[in-house]
Amino acid sequence: MTKKWKDQWGSALELDEGLFRLRLRSPGKSLIVNTYVYSGGGALAVIDAGWPETVDQLETALADMGLAKSLRDVDYWLYTHAHIDHMGAAALISQKTHAPQIAWQGLEPYRERWHAFQDDMHNWTPWIAEAFAEPHRSRLLAERKNQGGLVDKYGRGVLENAAFVEFGERLEIGDLTLEFHDARGHDPHHGAFFAPERGWLFCGDVVIAVPTPICRAMNDELDTYRDSLDRLQALDAQFLLPGHGLHRRDNIDASFERSRxxxxxxxxxxxxxxxxxxxxxxxxxxxxxxxxxxxxxxxxxxxxxxxxxxxxxxxxxxxxxxxxxxxxxxxxxxxxx
Ligand SMILES: [Zn+2]
Missing domain, CATH: 1.10.10.10 (Winged helix-like DNA-binding domain superfamily/Winged helix DNA-binding domain)
Incomplete structure (x- = not known):
């Protein structure tokens, strides 16, 4: 029997041996993120811990599921990409645990100013000024009031215990081997984790049920994204684990085709x-x-x-x-x- 949980913090589901999918309740957000947890070979790992606002829910969830007493029991924090719904909580988590925060090497420049980097990513004003014609440009710029960012709320945000990895590297997480693959496009810092022995592919937002957003305001690139689709599809995964929506075991090629x-x-x-x-x-x-x-x-x-x-x-x-x-x-x- 696959185990299921439902509580104040959200819901969770056991997907495979030692593999769990969490969906944390994120009040005020219209987007639900899949946070994956792996427990095996004496190691506990979390992939894409989620929004800054759901750190407490995550801790409660792990405790309710009997996986950890607190966030300090997590041995590895892994991130597919830098977006706030996936890696927004990284600096806050890094203050509570000594475990490595694993993400792509290209994020190194932002280690000391994680929240400022998040706020910069969400400042679309320069793009609006460049991309729109009048009369809309002036109206949209006026509407784009400063909504107050992570720096105001949580400070600069230093990413402690960052353990940056390059594409092509292999990671040993307990008894799980993960390869880190280049999955850029939707985010210029996007990677994917592939477990070759089990066929699991944590693809982040490269393959989701809706068009993967490509925003020039956030330095995303269509051509790079298309290359990532080809690269990840060639891995021939047996179990597709996306950042949003449903996982999939059958006809994974169809998911790639849909995104294409x-x-x-x-x-x-x-x-x-x-x-x-x-x-x-x-x-x-x-x-x-x-x-x-x-x-x-x-x-x-x-x-x-x-x-x-x-x-x-x-x-x-x-x-x-x-x-x-x-x-x-x-x-x-x-x-x-
Ligand atoms: Zn996302």
Missing amino acids: SFVTDYEGRTLALLRELGRPMGLYELALAFTPDGKPYQPASRWWVHIAQVDSHLHALIERGDVMCFSGEHGPLYEAS
């Missing part, structure tokens, strides 16, 4: 709409043209991901020569070539 077709579809739709409308358009107008009723999607987070997605695809199309960009003082306008 999300990219192709967005790109095709962007170009088709520009051709259909037949005149230079700003990013906001174009993003609205995608919607069935000409209104922004709800909630706002979904709408912003959509705009960022359209923007990334526009830039890929410009690079290929399919779209032209006219920049003036009122901001960029796009037209099909």
